[in-house]
Amino acid sequence: MTETQISQLELERAAENFRRVHQERQQLLQQWEGAIAAMKRRDDDIQKNQQSYQTLKEEINSIQSQIADKKADLELSQENIDELGKQIVSIERHVSKLRSDQDHAKRDLEQFQDELEMLKKTLHKTSSDISQTKSEIDNLGREIAEKQTKQQKEEQRRKDAEGRLQAMKDKTLSLEQRNAEVCSFLVK
Secondary structure, three states, X not given: OOHHHHHHHHHHHHHHHHHHHHHHHHHHHHHHHHHHHHHHHHHHHHHHHHHHHHHXXXXXXXXXXXXXXXXXXXXXXXXHHHHHHHHHHHHHHHHHHOHHHHHHHHHHXXXXXXXXXXXXXXXXHXXXXXXXXXXXXXXXXXXXXXXXXHHHHHHHHHHHHHHHHHHHHHHHHHHHHHHHHHHHHHHO
């Protein structure tokens, strides 16, 4: 073999090595881009979870406000019931004293009793609503705790991905240095 042929073979080997290194670099770049896309998806998921958390927090505040309103309504209803009870007793005394107005008093009594029943039903419904609302608050509390745990796991996954990305960057830099050495060798 002549010196020219040997040089030609060495040049072909160097070119083949360069192509192989270039292909490896392209693969690393594709992996890096995939990792960046995955991180963006995770960031989007975290953002959505934060928005969901904020929405749930606002719903909880709204429900707590509704509970406070229901409690106030319940107290008012109880006062009304007490007042109506007093009125019924007063009307019954009045009816016993005024037999001549018995029909009129009877109608009033029935009306008051209907109102009392309506208030009792309202009280019962309010109590049921409060019980249901408490149950919903408990469920929301559990959901919030689960979402916070999920968010912490997502944060850890993101940190792990960032570590892997930095390792890939370091490895890519090392390949670029080797590539530069091969190029300087080829130039000589």
